[in-house]
Amino acid sequence: MGQFLRRYGTLAGFVLILIFFSVRLPGTFLTAQNWLNITQQLSMLLVVAAGMTIVMVMGDFDLSVGSMASLSGVVVAVLFSFGWPIWAAVPAALLVGLVGGLINGAMVSLVGILPFVATLATLTIFSGAAFVVSGGRTISGRVIPDAFGEFARDGVPLGTFSVPNLTLVALAVLAVTWLLLEQTTFGRRLYAIGGNIEASYLSGVPVRRLKLMAFSLTGLTAAGAGLLYAARVASANPTQGSGLMLNAIAAVFLGTTMSEQGEPRLLATVIGVLILGVLDNGLTQLSVDSYLRQILVGVIIVVAVAGSSLSKTARR
Amino acid sequence: MPLLSLRNVSKAYAGVAALRGVDLDVAAGEIHALMGENGAGKSTLIKILAGVVAPDTAGISIDDKPVTVASPADARRHGLRFIHQELSVVPALSVAENILLGRVYPRRAGLLVDWRALNRLAREALETLGITHIDPRQKMARLSLGDRMLVKISSAFLADAGAPARLYVMDEPTAALTRDESERLFKVLRGIKASGNSVLYVSHRIDEVMTLCDRATVLRDGKPIDSGLLTGITHDDLVALMIGRKVGEAYPPAGTEPSYEVAYEGPGLKLHKGEIVGIAGLSGMGQTEFLRSILGDPGKAWGAGVAYVPKERRAEGLVTTRPIYQNITLPHLQAHSLGGTWLTPRRERQFAQQLGDDVRLRAASPRQLALELSGGNQQKVVFAKALGGSPRLLLLDEPTRGVDVGAKFDIYTIIRDMTAKGMAVLLVSSDLPELLGMADRIAVMRDGEITATVASKGLSEETLLNLCYGRTAAAT
Numbered sequence: 001m002g003q004f005l006r007r008y009g010t011l012a013g014f015v016l017i018l019i020f021f022s023v024r025l026p027g028t029f030l031t032a033q034n035w036l037n038i039t040q041q042l043s044m045l046l047v048v049a050a051g052m053t054i055v056m057v058m059g060d061f062d063l064s065v066g067s068m069a070s071l072s073g074v075v076v077a078v079l080f081s082f083g084w085p086i087w088a089a090v091p092a093a094l095l096v097g098l099v100g101g102l103i104n105g106a107m108v109s110l111v112g113i114l115p116f117v118a119t120l121a122t123l124t125i126f127s128g129a130a131f132v133v134s135g136g137r138t139i140s141g142r143v144i145p146d147a148f149g150e151f152a153r154d155g156v157p158l159g160t161f162s163v164p165n166l167t168l169v170a171l172a173v174l175a176v177t178w179l180l181l182e183q184t185t186f187g188r189r190l191y192a193i194g195g196n197i198e199a200s201y202l203s204g205v206p207v208r209r210l211k212l213m214a215f216s217l218t219g220l221t222a223a224g225a226g227l228l229y230a231a232r233v234a235s236a237n238p239t240q241g242s243g244l245m246l247n248a249i250a251a252v253f254l255g256t257t258m259s260e261q262g263e264p265r266l267l268a269t270v271i272g273v274l275i276l277g278v279l280d281n282g283l284t285q286l287s288v289d290s291y292l293r294q295i296l297v298g299v300i301i302v303v304a305v306a307g308s309s310l311s312k313t314a315r316r
Numbered sequence: 317m318p319l320l321s322l323r324n325v326s327k328a329y330a331g332v333a334a335l336r337g338v339d340l341d342v343a344a345g346e347i348h349a350l351m352g353e354n355g356a357g358k359s360t361l362i363k364i365l366a367g368v369v370a371p372d373t374a375g376i377s378i379d380d381k382p383v384t385v386a387s388p389a390d391a392r393r394h395g396l397r398f399i400h401q402e403l404s405v406v407p408a409l410s411v412a413e414n415i416l417l418g419r420v421y422p423r424r425a426g427l428l429v430d431w432r433a434l435n436r437l438a439r440e441a442l443e444t445l446g447i448t449h450i451d452p453r454q455k456m457a458r459l460s461l462g463d464r465m466l467v468k469i470s471s472a473f474l475a476d477a478g479a480p481a482r483l484y485v486m487d488e489p490t491a492a493l494t495r496d497e498s499e500r501l502f503k504v505l506r507g508i509k510a511s512g513n514s515v516l517y518v519s520h521r522i523d524e525v526m527t528l529c530d531r532a533t534v535l536r537d538g539k540p541i542d543s544g545l546l547t548g549i550t551h552d553d554l555v556a557l558m559i560g561r562k563v564g565e566a567y568p569p570a571g572t573e574p575s576y577e578v579a580y581e582g583p584g585l586k587l588h589k590g591e592i593v594g595i596a597g598l599s600g601m602g603q604t605e606f607l608r609s610i611l612g613d614p615g616k617a618w619g620a621g622v623a624y625v626p627k628e629r630r631a632e633g634l635v636t637t638r639p640i641y642q643n644i645t646l647p648h649l650q651a652h653s654l655g656g657t658w659l660t661p662r663r664e665r666q667f668a669q670q671l672g673d674d675v676r677l678r679a680a681s682p683r684q685l686a687l688e689l690s691g692g693n694q695q696k697v698v699f700a701k702a703l704g705g706s707p708r709l710l711l712l713d714e715p716t717r718g719v720d721v722g723a724k725f726d727i728y729t730i731i732r733d734m735t736a737k738g739m740a741v742l743l744v745s746s747d748l749p750e751l752l753g754m755a756d757r758i759a760v761m762r763d764g765e766i767t768a769t770v771a772s773k774g775l776s777e778e779t780l781l782n783l784c785y786g787r788t789a790a791a792t
Contacts, residue, residue, distance in 0.1 A: 183658060183659055184653075184657050184658060184659060185649045185650070185653045185656060185657055185658075185659060186657070187659075188642065188646075188649060188659060189646075189649070191635075191638065191642075192635045192638065192642070192646055195635035195636070195637040195638050196631070196634065196635040196636065196637075198631060198632050199626075199631070199632050199633055199634055199635050200635065200646065201614060202611075202614050202624060202626055202632055202633075203614065203618070203646040203647040203701065204614045204615045204616075204617065204618035204619070204646075204647040205615070205646065205647075206615050261637040261685075263637065
């Protein structure tokens with residue numbers, strides 16, 4: 001029973017949540033349109049959580065993803081206002097993410113600063129930079145090219161529905177991240193580092209280089225999420241990504257409760273994101289106060305993680 | 317009437333006996349030496365006395381009254397004081413705070429720490445050892461290694477009105493001290509003896525023990541071998557008692573002679589293809605650091621055909637949360653993937669299965685997690701990993717520590733098989749019979765340097781141990 005709860009407790013909880021909302025929200029919750037909406041709303045979080053999983057596989061984490069998302073959003077908007085075309089501004093903003101991640105990685109692996117401290121510092125740095133770049137204003141209106149916002153509103157038709165482009169982008173990022181983590185030597189080595197960094201180093205795993213690469217990728221995904229966000233609202237302000245970080249970490253942690261050794265796995269992270277997203281969607285439809293929603297989400301995280309570690313402790 | 321009397325003390329770690337029915341008496345007013353090779357059980361015995369390790373069976377009495385020592389606080393209450401081998405100090409705290417660590421600090425108005433009283437108590441403790449050059453208010457981090465040791469030692473002499481000290485237990489207290497400092501400590505110990513209290517003294521320095529101690533108890537393989545007066549016994553007698561005669565240890569014979577082709581050359585050491593060179597020395601003489609210096613950057617080393625079996629297999633050798641096959645291929649992923657990028661798990665498992673069979677690994681499947689294996693089988697996984705790249709130089713650090721006899725023999729056989737194919741092996745071991753049984757030549761390390769290299773053929777354990785202790789080889 002304990003074994004079962006540890007592995008499948010979170011999944012079972014997810015199913016219960018689905019059943020609860022299906023019963024309470026007949027005709028609106030379990031519809032294809034609602035689910036397409038959920039995936040669209042969750043696309044930014046899915047992308048950030050995928051990147052977060054990469055560093056958390058190594059046992060590290062990155063607190064700066066939210067402010068990086070804000071920064072990349074305002075960078076792309078400011079570049080638009082300078083008259084840059086989409087094909088130049090978008091890669092430039094992604095490059096900002098890559099470089100920001102590289103800085104995080106360098107501090108963690110080359111200087112040896114704890115990820116908590118290093119990325120806490122870059123959290124405020126990126127956030128400050130976002131204010132400086134935008135002048136503290138929301139950038140919107142005519143400077144944002146129409147095609148940028150339209151991309152987020154459009155989708156690919158599938159039967160009578162249209163699958164949102166944002167959902168497709170998130171799926172693509174998830175697919176690439178899954179391949180990286182599960183099918184390449186890169187991912188294998190990251191998992192080895194997360195399991196035992198000393199043994200990995202002594203086995204010839206290039207720990208420093210991999211940490212640099214992993215943090216760079218996390219920065220890149222954060223910037224990507226920032227672009228998705230900016231496209232969805234066709235504007236950019238210096239705080240719009242700030243909610244992503246805690247939710248991404250929460251999603252990865254929810255995911256780790258589903259693995260035997262407490263390792264982050266990408267598909268488990270996706271379940272974690274879906275739990276958070278479905279709760280948000282369902283509770284909003286039930287018009288539950290958003291502050292109560294926050295409390296509930298926190299309680300669910302504690303229950304899931306506590307349940308999994310309690311059943312682990314009981315085995316000892 | 318003995319001051320301390322131990323009866324039938326036994327302790328096993330995961331089925332491996334560390335102590336088997338040890339009896340020990342320490343009389344009042346004596347300095348009693350506890351001797352034995354590495355792994356003979358001295359440290360375990362001391363930890364049991366200190367209330368740090370729970371014994372499987374033990375009868376402990378002090379002044380003929382049976383007592384139980386379930387915690388360090390118990391030990392202190394019964395008048396036992398300890399200086400452990402590991403120099404565990406808190407560098408960020410002051411000397412005085414380190415001396416009073418774990419004790420109730422003197423208080424002012426029952427609430428605030430009375431720093432002046434704290435420093436005074438610490439100064440008094442230091443003065444017992446005749447130390448005046450260390451300021452109790454100094455940060456521990458600023459002291460030299462020797463001074464830190466002195467601070468550690470003086471904490472044992474802290475006055476305690478509630479529980480007067482009866483027996484001081486000292487584990488290698490002079491390891492980091494100068495001659496003068498050691499002499500000062502010995503004077504204090506003789507003072508303790510004169511006052512009717514006792515000292516249980518653990519040291520590898522035989523000469524020191526011969527001059528300081530009255531009686532000695534020798535442990536071997538967790539059993540007391542002999543206990544008696546140190547008068548009328550020679551240095552060599554004592555060494556012979558510690559080593560004893562090993563029976564039932566078997567080493568596979570060498571199949572081939574080492575070639576003259578040099579496989580590795582470094583400071584003070586040359587290895588030939590097919591040769592096993594042992595590295596002997598007292599523990600902590602820089603053997604591990606020496607192997608690491610040869611390894612250099614592990615990323616480059618594995619690629620260049622150097623393989624390494626580290627000392628701590630769980631902490632350094634294995635990613636225990638991962639399957640066996642992923643551990644075995646970890647240093648060789650470049651060669652066992654498509655273009656160094658795409659994993660080929662099925663082929664990896666075949667490769668791991670093959671290597672696992674070679675080292676006689678007993679596991680359900682290559683997919684089994686490393687943490688589910690026994691110590692001996694875990695070590696075989698580490699070996700399989702090391703052999704996976706067909707290395708030309710194999711660095712082994714205590715490869716059979718905590719490994720049962722059967723797995724030991726398997727490991728020796730693997731080493732022999734590989735040297736027959738031309739691999740050179742550097743074998744660090746604190747197990748002297750193992751070195752004599754396996755190595756072609758043995759290098760002796762003291763203080764981080766190789767002080768002697770001798771052929772192992774015809775070498776006696778006694779001569780080797782004397783070399784380790786830094787005495788010139790006795791003519792045999």
